[in-house]
Amino acid sequence: MELLIIFLIIIGILGLRIVRTKEVGIVERLGKFTRIITPGLNWIIPIIDQVASKVQLRTQSLKMYVDSVSNDNVKVRMGIDVLFYVKEDESLYVLEIDVNFNIISNNILKIDGIDNVIPEESKYFRNIRWSPDGTKAIFWTKDADYNLYIYDLNANPSEVKLLQPGARYANWIEQDKVLFRFENAQAMFTKNISEPPTASPTPLINEEHPAANVPWAQLQPRQ
Numbered sequence: 777m778e779l780l781i782i783f784l785i786i787i788g789i790l791g792l793r794i795v796r797t798k799e800v801g802i803v804e805r806l807g808k809f810t811r812i813i814t815p816g817l818n819w820i821i822p823i824i825d826q827v828a829s830k831v832q833l834r835t836q837s838l839k840m841y842v843d844s845v846s847n848d849n850v851k852v853r854m855g856i857d858v859l860f861y862v863k864e865d866e867s868l869y870v871l872e873i874d875v876n877f878n879i880i881s882n883n884i885l886k887i888d889g890i891d892n893v894i895p896e897e898s899k900y901f902r903n904i905r906w907s908p909d910g911t912k913a914i915f916w917t918k919d920a921d922y923n924l925y926i927y928d929l930n931a932n933p934s935e936v937k938l939l940q941p942g943a944r945y946a947n948w949i950e951q952d953k954v955l956f957r958f959e960n961a962q963a964m965f966t967k968n969i970s971e972p973p974t975a976s977p978t979p980l981i982n983e984e985h986p987a988a989n990v991p992w993a994q995l996q997p998r999q
Contacts, residue, residue, distance in 0.1 A: 790822040795830065802829045802861050802871070809882055812873065829861040858929065860904050860913070867892035868915075870933065883934040885927065893917060893925060893936055901945050908951050912969070916944040922959055926969055938973045955980065 794817055795801045801813040805825050813820070813827070820827065859871045872880040887893050895903045896918040904915045913927045924943035925936045939954070946956035949966065958965040958977055965977035 787822055788819070791819045791825075793818045793820055793827055799830050800859070800873075801827045802863075802869075804828045812871075812879070828863050862894055866894075868894055868936075870927070881933065885934060885936050887925070887936055887938065889932065889935045896922075896944070898945075903944075905947055907948050914939065914946050914948070914954055916946060916956075918944070924954075924956055939969060940967055940977060941973060943977070 793801060793813060795813050795815050797815045799815060801818065802809065803811050803813055803820055803825055805821070809828075810825070857873050859873065861869050861871060863869060866884075868885045869882060870885055871882045874880060885893055894917060895915040897903070904913055906913050911929050913929075914924060915927075916922055916924045922942055922944040923938060924940040924946050926939040927936045940956065940958075942959045943956040943965070944959065946954050949955045952970060953966055953968050955964060955966050956977075957963070961979075964980040966980055967975070967977040
């Protein structure tokens with residue numbers, strides 16, 4: 777009996793997980809997504825369950841609202857969080873949850889619906905940024921080269937598109953225009969998101985401008 781009590785205590789301790797404020801944890805059971813855990817002290821089944829990722833709600837989420845009809849035919853407005861999270865060595869996912877953290881959808885993102893995609897981690901620059909109207913997001917990856925991708929919430933929910941090869945450190949400067957460092961020129965460029973990946977980006981400043989020789993890092997958008 778004593779051994780059983782000790783065993784249960786050990787299992788209980790091993791299953792404890794802490795999630796910080798403004799974070800949620802993505803829980804998988806035997807490799808399959810099962811639920812999310814919210815800020816505070818949580819418990820998962822050791823060995824069977826694991827926290828595959830933790831998502832910062834401050835930086836990787838979008839709050840949106842949708843109109844719905846309740847069971848008694850009353851029109852209500854429901855808040856939804858759209859979250860990005862990365863499953864290590866696999867791919868980027870987009871997760872939709874309601875205000876009670878119930879799962880609405882969970883989709884793996886692929887480049888043109890084919891290849892998995894994982895944003896590069898950056899210590900000094902937030903690499904996933906929503907557009908001003910919250911319908912699109914941009915991020916870059918690092919494989920053999922840098923590539924800047926765009927995600928459209930209103931298009932295919934499981935697909936991202938290449939926006940600019942050789943680009944990183946991107947941010948929105950208008951609803952339909954982004955600013956980024958273009959590695960080939962080691963300078964800052966802009967591009968309209970409606971342009972194809974093959975279209976040449978526009979230099980942020982021309983060679984005659986007084987700031988033409990200013991280090992590119994000083995021209996980054998404010999955080």
